[in-house]
Amino acid sequence: MNTLKSNNQAASHRLNKLKLQLAKSQAEAFFLHTLPSLRYYGGFTGDSGFLLIEADEVTFFTDGRYTTQAASELPGKITLVQIDSFIQMSSNLAERKITLLGVEEQSFSIFRDQELKKRIPHLQTLSCQQQISTPRLCKDKEELALIKQAITIAEEAYRQTITLVKPGISEHDIALELEYQMKRRGAERTAFDLIVASGYRSSLPHGVASEKPIAPGDMITIDFGACYQGYHSDQTCTVFLGEPSKKQQEVYQAVFLAQQAGIKAARPEISAKDLDHIVREMLEQAGYGKYFSHGTGHGVGLEIHEAPSISSRSADILAANMVFTIEPGCYFPHQWGIRLEDMIYLTNQGSQVLTTLDKQLESAIIE
Known part of the structure; x- marks a missing residue:
């Protein structure tokens, strides 16, 4: 089995398990942005992107530098969306009418939190750090x-x-x-x-x-x-x-x-x-x-x-x-x-x- 296919399968399996955690949480969606999380759950090896996990859809956002790379690395079930900025992605999230968003609290900046809430006035963010990080403790x-x-x-x-x-x-x-x-x-x-x-x-x-x-x-x-x-x-x-x-x-x-x-x-x-x-x-x-x-x-x-x-x-x-x-x-x-x-x-x-x-x-x- 080639490395890319193996990585895709591993990421897909981990993503399915994370979606089970989403179903048990208060959040309507998980929002991942750290590079280790993007690699672990999405198989993405670049250095700029965002992974939005909803109950019925998973979306990966990145800019034009990485769209070709992401298309080859992401599991097929992930929708790829090209963005020019975090602000543009925030507008995309606003259209989804998410009100409770789980984030990686330890590294989610105040700037990003404020930018999201400017465009989604009723949005609340809560920590999903434990649900996202805990599976990485034990290596497969x-x-x-x-x-x-x-x-x-x-x-x-x-x-x-x-x-x-x-x-x-x-x-x-x-x-x-x-x-x-x-x-x-x-x-x-x-x-x-x-x-x-x-x-x-x-x-x-x-x-x-x-x-x-x-x-x-x-x-x-x-x-x-x-x-x-x-x-x-x-x-x-x-x-x-x-x-x-x-x-x-x-x-x-x-x-x-x-x-x-x-x-x-x-x-x-x-x-x-x-x-x-x-x-x-x-x-x-x-x-x-x-x-x-x-x-x-x-x-x-x-x-x-x-x-x-x-x-x-x-x-x-x-x-x-x-x-x-x-x-x-x-x-x-x-x-x-x-x-x-x-x-x-x-x-x-x-x-x-x-x-x-x-x-x-x-x-x-x-x-």
Whole structure:
């Protein structure tokens, strides 16, 4: 089966399930505008469009740049309407006499809300964020296959790039090589601005690659990922250019054991907050808890950061078929830092590690 046909079938199936949610809600229609939602429910890979889901009709609005593309990507049951502006689309909605419209509240702007209500005076908008976003929490087999391919692309690129790491090469050059190697293997783009932070800069959790040259004895944190057919990968390795100090070895091992404890503890029905606590407690017991300054992990899929959130503030409960990261780290300001990150697929039996790069200390030393 070709990719386009498979994507159309998957989108059509998801759309049917969402229409069942519409029937149970107060809304007369759902209005989708975020790119992940348009891709998930419509199969659309462009970057501008709106999907209106009514009980008896589904309409996709986009401008002339994307009408040909949309016509080839959308499932056949979706009506395609070309528009010149959001205002023109608002007028189209006014003709439909919708009074209760469900929107993606977290990213639906005040401007758009006001523009709709100018043209549809009796319109009320309500949040349908949960109905739209919840199905994306658990990945189907097609999504899992795309995520695995994104991981494969990124890991092959990393294995090639790491052979070039030596004193004198800049963080920026390492990031450029990683990006090149990912794209030549089929990535649409990098999953995010690649993090390559060496020496004292490794103490920056999000130290995007700079012109700093790699020096002998540096530790280097490399946080990287690929985007393949809309789906992302995310992984972090910390490596040493030469023998690490005793303290660095001790901290590395503490981070590694904390991550392994999190992987082992992950299971359906555990709260994300409890999972975060298990990982954090391991670092506390090792004496490094105060140096772990961020959450334990996050979901990965059509977005690089999505639900579930694995943190002390999360209300999420983990379930089978979720994909998320476990990424503890310790950061000593202006000195150095260590983070290890892997992607997990949760099954009814527990966690399956999707990423394959060895995180054992012995594998992290570049002679």
